[in-house]
Every structure is written in C-alpha cells, then in structure tokens.
Amino acid sequence: MGAEALTYGESMREAGGWWRRKSTPAKVETYTRWSFHFFALIYVVSIGLPVFGQVTGPLALWLVLLVCVHAVMCAVTASRALDWTRGRREQPVRTLWALGAVTLAIAVAVIGIGERAPHDDGLGTAVSAVFVGVLTFAAGIGALGVRRRRRVLALVGGFAAGAALGGFPLGYAVPESLVTGMVVLVAAGFLAFTSVLSVWLLNTVYELDEARETRSRLAVAEERLRFGRDLHDVMGRNLAVIALKSELAVQLARRGRDEAVDQMTEVQRIAQETQREVRDVVRGYREADLGIELTGARGVLTAAGIDCEVTGEPGGLPAEVQSALGWVVREATTNVLRHGDAKRCTVAVSIEEERVVLTVENDGMLRSSGGAGGSGLAGLRERLAAVAGTLEAGPARDGVFRLVAEVPLVAAEGVS
Structure with a gap:
C-alpha cells in the first residue's frame, strides 16, 4: 500500500x-x-x-x-x-x-x-x-x-x-x-x-x-554598444595619433634626421598608454562593481517583465568581494533571462557574522538549465574561491531556484 x-x-x-x-x-x-x-x-x-x-x-x-x-x-x-x-x-x-x-x-x-x-x-x-x-x-x-x-x-x-x-x-x-x-x-x-x-x-x-524576449535582447545589445563606444573612444583617438606620428617618423627617418627616434619614442609611450586605458575599460567589465550590477540587474529584469526586488547595501565592501559578487549577480541575471520563465526575482545582500551573503531567488526553476552543475556556476565558484567564498545553487521550495554566495570578510581583507 x-x-x-x-x-x-x-x-x-x-x-x-x-x-x-x-x-x-x-x-x-x-x-x-x-x-x-x-x-x-x-x-x-x-x-x-x-x-x-x-x-x-x-x-x-x-x-x-x-x-x-x-x-x-x-x-x-x-x-x-x-x-x-x-x-x-x-x-x-x-x-x-x-x-x-x-x-x-x-x-x-x-x-x-x-x-x-x-x-x-x-x-x-x-x-x-x-x-x-x-x-x-x-x-x-x-x-x-x-x-x-x-x-x-x-x-x-x-x-x-x-x-x-x-x-x-x-x-x-x-x-x-x-x-x-x-x-x-x-x-x-x-x-x-x-x-x-x-x-x-x-x-x-x-x-x-x-x-519580453526582445526587450531582454535589446538590454544585452545596449550593454554591448556601451562597451563598444567606450573602447572606440579609447582606441580611436590614440590609434589616430599613433598613425600620424608613425608616418612622421618614417618621413624623418628617410631624411636621416634624429627626430625620428623621438617620434617613435612618443609612439611607444602612446601605445603603452592605450594599453593601460584598454585594460581599465575591460577591467570595468571584468571586475564588476556590486552596486552597479545590482542596479543593472533590476533594470534589465524589470525591462523583461520580471518583478525584481533588491535589498541590502553593498557599500563599504572590499573591491575583491564586490567584484566576485558582482559576477554572481551578472551570471544569475543572465540565467533568469535565458533559461527561466520567472515572474519574480529577489536579490538580497547582507552581512552576517563577518561574512557577506548574496541570495538570488527566482520562481522560474523548472525551465532553468543553470543547475548546480552548470558551466556558468562552475566559473563563479572559481571566482569566489579566489576570495575564499562558496556558492550553493538549487531548488529552495516548489518552483523556486535559489543561489547563495558567501564570502568571509576576514579572508577577503587578507587577500586585498
């Protein structure tokens, strides 16, 4: 029976x-x-x-x-x-x-x-x-x-x-x-x-x-355009200067003038400066700011028709912690948009006993392909491991998927 x-x-x-x-x-x-x-x-x-x-x-x-x-x-x-x-x-x-x-x-x-x-x-x-x-x-x-x-x-x-x-x-x-x-x-x-x-x-x-899917794709496209504009602003100006100075150096070298060396030295300096500026632009995307990512997640999810609630204040956290948790927010938002059929998503940041806890819940679990063994979550675990953090993901209750990331503040301060 x-x-x-x-x-x-x-x-x-x-x-x-x-x-x-x-x-x-x-x-x-x-x-x-x-x-x-x-x-x-x-x-x-x-x-x-x-x-x-x-x-x-x-x-x-x-x-x-x-x-x-x-x-x-x-x-x-x-x-x-x-x-x-x-x-x-x-x-x-x-x-x-x-x-x-x-x-x-x-x-x-x-x-x-x-x-x-x-x-x-x-x-x-x-x-x-x-x-x-x-x-x-x-x-x-x-x-x-x-x-x-x-x-x-x-x-x-x-x-x-x-x-x-x-x-x-x-x-x-x-x-x-x-x-x-x-x-x-x-x-x-x-x-x-x-x-x-x-x-x-x-x-x-x-x-x-x-x-709703179109709005999600437009939000992603807008982010890509923003990155393209930032990169163009950095590379366009500096490359134009490099091209002009290189041409001038060639003309001076053909005439056997010593100023060609000065021009090439300037080209080298501008190239190194460009390299640094490009790294800064890319770092803005690779080393995500938690506050910016939380604001962006709320905007993107709301634009996709998902009720998003964000609680907690990320200010004052070490840069490494913000970067790692910012990536968690970014990946979790992507999973909700791509794989779920969520109607509601909550993101909460709290400090409990010398550790930062980030919790993301959505009610689109059953269509989600971002399970605990997904490659995206595996990458997040590697990022969190660098600051002694942990990540847990799985069903919280019927129809709800929960992702919890924890980072100890003491370990993070030691890393910084």
Whole structure:
C-alpha cells in the first residue's frame, strides 16, 4: 500500500512538473485547446445523451451517433484552426468545408428522421435539440478558422438562417421557425465570440512573450554598444595619433634626421598608454562593481517583465568581494533571462557574522538549465574561491531556484 501511494505521488508530481515546465504562452495554448475539446464533450453530454431519455429504440442510437460524429469533427476543426493561428499549418480551408458538409448532412438526416419517424413529443424534442445543437456548434467552432469580422458574422448569420428555414420541414409554424433561427443566432454568436476572443487572447500572450524576449535582447545589445563606444573612444583617438606620428617618423627617418627616434619614442609611450586605458575599460567589465550590477540587474529584469526586488547595501565592501559578487549577480541575471520563465526575482545582500551573503531567488526553476552543475556556476565558484567564498545553487521550495554566495570578510581583507 505504501509503495503504491509513493508511486501515485511520484506520477502526480511528474504530471504537475509537466505543466509547470511549460512557458506561460504554452500553458495558455494548452488550456485553450482543451477548452474547445471540452466543449465537444459538453456538446455530447448536453445534446446527445438526453436523447436516450426522450427516444427509445434504434432512433435514439442513430441520433446520439450523429451528435458524436459531429462533436469529433468539431474537435478536429478546432485543433487544426488553432495550429493555423500559431502559424504551424496553412488555413484549414478543406477542414472547414468538411465541417460544413458534415453539418449539412447531419441536419438533413435529422430533418428526415423527424419527418418520417413515428410522431411523438419525445422524438420531436430530441430532433429539435440535435438540429439546433449541430448548427450552433458548427458556427461557433467554424469561427476559429476565419479572421475577418464580416466573415464571422456571415457564418453565424448563415447558420441561423439555415436553422429558421430548416424549421419548416420539421413542421414548425413561421413563429416557431423564427424562434429557432434566433436561438441559433444567439447561441452560435456567443460561441463564435468565445472562439474569436480565445484566439485573440492566445495571440496576445505570445506577442507579449516575444516582446519580453526582445526587450531582454535589446538590454544585452545596449550593454554591448556601451562597451563598444567606450573602447572606440579609447582606441580611436590614440590609434589616430599613433598613425600620424608613425608616418612622421618614417618621413624623418628617410631624411636621416634624429627626430625620428623621438617620434617613435612618443609612439611607444602612446601605445603603452592605450594599453593601460584598454585594460581599465575591460577591467570595468571584468571586475564588476556590486552596486552597479545590482542596479543593472533590476533594470534589465524589470525591462523583461520580471518583478525584481533588491535589498541590502553593498557599500563599504572590499573591491575583491564586490567584484566576485558582482559576477554572481551578472551570471544569475543572465540565467533568469535565458533559461527561466520567472515572474519574480529577489536579490538580497547582507552581512552576517563577518561574512557577506548574496541570495538570488527566482520562481522560474523548472525551465532553468543553470543547475548546480552548470558551466556558468562552475566559473563563479572559481571566482569566489579566489576570495575564499562558496556558492550553493538549487531548488529552495516548489518552483523556486535559489543561489547563495558567501564570502568571509576576514579572508577577503587578507587577500586585498
């Protein structure tokens, strides 16, 4: 019994993990697809199964079978229409025409059953319900496969008109036929509106996710441009001076003048100065300032649509500690942007018992590839080891990934 309970619990966790591993757009898409499949099930339960309580004999079985066939056709159409919505296939024109043909055939069959079968109140009620249900669901599901509002309105209006005209063969009077058409118009209109709204919502969620990724890439690109501008400012001016002085030295050397040596000495000095300035620029990126990195992480994550909270004051820490922890913040931010589906991230800096503790938590753990054995984290451990620091990374609680870096202040002061 205990083993069975354990197996059941593991299977439930795997099922829950399958859902949590999905991105937000993928979750919305899955929910949308299964909602329309569930509509097909509701269709069978609400329209088909009550027939058994109203009609007896083979007629009941035939009516329920027609409803089931139509429900399956509606589910297939919804699935292919949603694939088209996401650009995974061409517009399912043939499927839509097939749905229309099947709907017409079933409607005609239902009218035939209603005309030729022995008359009783139960059969009339069942035939009317199936007739209205078939037209309603065909119009509502068909709206998934068209985009223009006029076409959706024409689709719903056409099925409503067909319902009104189909009432005459069923023996309805004019008022009853008009009421039947109005019922289909309202019900199919509501279902079509639901379909159009679902498609709009699904597309909007995907567009927002793409915009979020674009903002993340733009933030990274902006940082690269800033580095390029700084490097250009240093190299451009000095290289231009080096080129001019080298050309002057060449001309002086050709004339046998001693000033050529002075010019080349100046070129050497400028080259060494350029080397130093380039090292300073690169050091600004390699030896990250913790305060700047915290501010940058908050800005980048916020721009990517992630709620970021930063607490603690990094001021007054040794330069080596700030550099090492700044790299931790930078790598953790990169992992959250690239690998997770986080909605919230917290970064906290605290001093506890002569040691600095940096904690980064985000709720996008299950899609993260930056696990405890990742190469990025291995590089961080090497940097922290230089200041006697440690790094721990792993799940903190359900769906939350935590990274904790600790650096003892005494050891860091000894290194400095």
